[in-house]
Amino acid sequence: MKNIRNFCIIAHIDHGKSTLADRLLDFTGSVTEREKQNQLLDTMDLERERGITIKSHAVQMEYTYQGEKFILNLIDTPGHVDFSYEVSRSIAACEGALLVVDAAQSIQAQTISNLYLALENDLEIIPVLNKVDLPSANPEEVTDDIVDLLGCKPEDVIPASAKAGIGITEILQAIIERIPPPKGVVDEPLQALVFDSVYNPFRGVETIFRVINGEISKGQKIKFVATGKTYFADEVGTLKLAQHPKPSIQAGDVGYLITGIKDAREVKVGDTITDAINPTKNPIGGFEDVKPMVFAGIYPVETEEFEELRSSMEKLQLNDASLVFAPESSAALGFGFRCGFLGMLHMEIIQERLEREFGMTVITTVPNVSYHAFTRKNPETAVIVNNPSDLPDPSTLDHVEEPYIKATIITKSDFVGNIMSLCIDKRGTITNQTYLTTDRVELSFDMPLAEIVFDFYDRLKTVSKGYASFDYSPIGMRVSKLVRVDILLNSQPVDALSALIHADNAAIIGKKMCEKLRELIPRQQFDIPVQAAIGAKIISRETIKALRKDVTAKCYGGDISRKRKLLEKQKKGKKRMRQVGNVQIPQEAFMAVLKLND
Numbered sequence: 001m002k003n004i005r006n007f008c009i010i011a012h013i014d015h016g017k018s019t020l021a022d023r024l025l026d027f028t029g030s031v032t033e034r035e036k037q038n039q040l041l042d043t044m045d046l047e048r049e050r051g052i053t054i055k056s057h058a059v060q061m062e063y064t065y066q067g068e069k070f071i072l073n074l075i076d077t078p079g080h081v082d083f084s085y086e087v088s089r090s091i092a093a094c095e096g097a098l099l100v101v102d103a104a105q106s107i108q109a110q111t112i113s114n115l116y117l118a119l120e121n122d123l124e125i126i127p128v129l130n131k132v133d134l135p136s137a138n139p140e141e142v143t144d145d146i147v148d149l150l151g152c153k154p155e156d157v158i159p160a161s162a163k164a165g166i167g168i169t170e171i172l173q174a175i176i177e178r179i180p181p182p183k184g185v186v187d188e189p190l191q192a193l194v195f196d197s198v199y200n201p202f203r204g205v206e207t208i209f210r211v212i213n214g215e216i217s218k219g220q221k222i223k224f225v226a227t228g229k230t231y232f233a234d235e236v237g238t239l240k241l242a243q244h245p246k247p248s249i250q251a252g253d254v255g256y257l258i259t260g261i262k263d264a265r266e267v268k269v270g271d272t273i274t275d276a277i278n279p280t281k282n283p284i285g286g287f288e289d290v291k292p293m294v295f296a297g298i299y300p301v302e303t304e305e306f307e308e309l310r311s312s313m314e315k316l317q318l319n320d321a322s323l324v325f326a327p328e329s330s331a332a333l334g335f336g337f338r339c340g341f342l343g344m345l346h347m348e349i350i351q352e353r354l355e356r357e358f359g360m361t362v363i364t365t366v367p368n369v370s371y372h373a374f375t376r377k378n379p380e381t382a383v384i385v386n387n388p389s390d391l392p393d394p395s396t397l398d399h400v401e402e403p404y405i406k407a408t409i410i411t412k413s414d415f416v417g418n419i420m421s422l423c424i425d426k427r428g429t430i431t432n433q434t435y436l437t438t439d440r441v442e443l444s445f446d447m448p449l450a451e452i453v454f455d456f457y458d459r460l461k462t463v464s465k466g467y468a469s470f471d472y473s474p475i476g477m478r479v480s481k482l483v484r485v486d487i488l489l490n491s492q493p494v495d496a497l498s499a500l501i502h503a504d505n506a507a508i509i510g511k512k513m514c515e516k517l518r519e520l521i522p523r524q525q526f527d528i529p530v531q532a533a534i535g536a537k538i539i540s541r542e543t544i545k546a547l548r549k550d551v552t553a554k555c556y557g558g559d560i561s562r563k564r565k566l567l568e569k570q571k572k573g574k575k576r577m578r579q580v581g582n583v584q585i586p587q588e589a590f591m592a593v594l595k596l597n598d
């Protein structure tokens, strides 16, 4: 055990975590020529395209240092707030962390939030100043920032370039010298932490774990503490780029387990694996069931594809346990599903996977958070509202609560004013303002989560000219004055366009919604009134003027093939449209409320 080191790499997005991981694998000879491609650890196509790590994985490297052989387990962590629980569990599986900071961008919001997670778990921090090869790098200043943040010595910070291969030997040396070896006891009952799972359509769910105490062997009867289920360990092994089956994995080490589980929901990140006959008395702390934060309806464009959509969603859920869904019906859109996601990125990923992997064309409705409504009749029990149309009749309501978050923003001092007004506009209250250096400020706000869902990122980017980084964590439910704003098209309410909005902003948002819908809904053969209403009261109205021109009129007389081509083209353009009553609504219109400030 004294020659094992378990570590992760933590960084703000794009500071070079994946590139450094690739470089370490390369340097320790853990990759064969054939396996060499960029961003090795990001195996999903989607990940590679977006250049972000979505799922975390582990990989084992061997490195000989001063004549001794060491095993280095690198645990990769996802870089996006949507997946912060997975990050926290990966961190809990390590004794040390490389804290990668971009030498041009310095410390950003996620550098700090990830650092706190690492410190909470008593990890040894090795600061790495990455991208020193960049002409815009500012190594002295950024080193000072890191020294201030960590309270370390300037010589503890390792200057490096993951891209150019600078500082890699120093990093490996620091991993071995500074990170303590794991402490577990092999003779104790098995106690292993699940920090990831990977779905394999042929072999079932592969559970990735770190053994804290005891040992896990092939053929052993094991138990997952949180789910209470028992299985036989069909195969255990270590993970290099491929899997290497082993007779057993002992305390201190990281490995994978295959039990024939077919449904990702049976393997929960943060759960403890123990022996079924001689279980541990101390399950590992910190287990949480991840809860979806953002909800939206997903409907097939073609109503008859509902069953196909259901089976696609079920298959997706087999390999993404954090996706939850339940059937719902909308007066406007027919049958579909109300889906819960970890965040906006997760929602986009699911939508994209449905289209790419399952060939579905779907309409996604406005995302919303989960509200708690309390009626006067039953003020003790919350009605969970995951869809605005489920809000009980306002006349029966006692109060409504909505989820709040603590937002942390790091920016340059020039933009503090802009960002403050944005946050106040988003119903935030400032709770803290700290100057990290003379030019860089950390701002903390309490803010409703719903406001983050509504176009917050884009506006933050605009008002800060891109010089602001942002992170958040939930801080519980708070009472809010919310009303439901309904939209009527052609005097018919379209339930899928309803949104819960703070009473003070309802009038202005209702007006903007109508204007935006007027822009987005194509003109048709008749006038279409677009109205916003709170209950029976109309608060705004616009009209989509009738289309007078015949689109084929331009084509001269008899050329039928050209006419057909044009009509064909129009038909294609209609793909992501839904007929609601006699109005055609394009996908963008369902998201209009998110884009009110464009």
Ligand SMILES: Nc1nc2c(ncn2[C@@H]2O[C@H](COP(=O)(O)OP(=O)(O)OP(=O)(O)O)[C@@H](O)[C@H]2O)c(=O)[nH]1
Pocket (backbone or CB within 6 Å): 011, 012, 013, 014, 015, 016, 017, 018, 019, 020, 051, 052, 053, 078, 079, 080, 130, 131, 132, 133, 134, 160, 161, 162, 163, 164
């Ligand atoms: N010049 C230079 N560019 C680098 C260096 N390391 C990484 N990059 C570039 O920085 C960008 C982001 O690097 P990634 O490794 O994808 O960053 P990441 O932190 O893994 O990003 P996420 O997975 O989204 O969190 C890529 O375009 C890299 O090529 C470096 O040392 N020097």
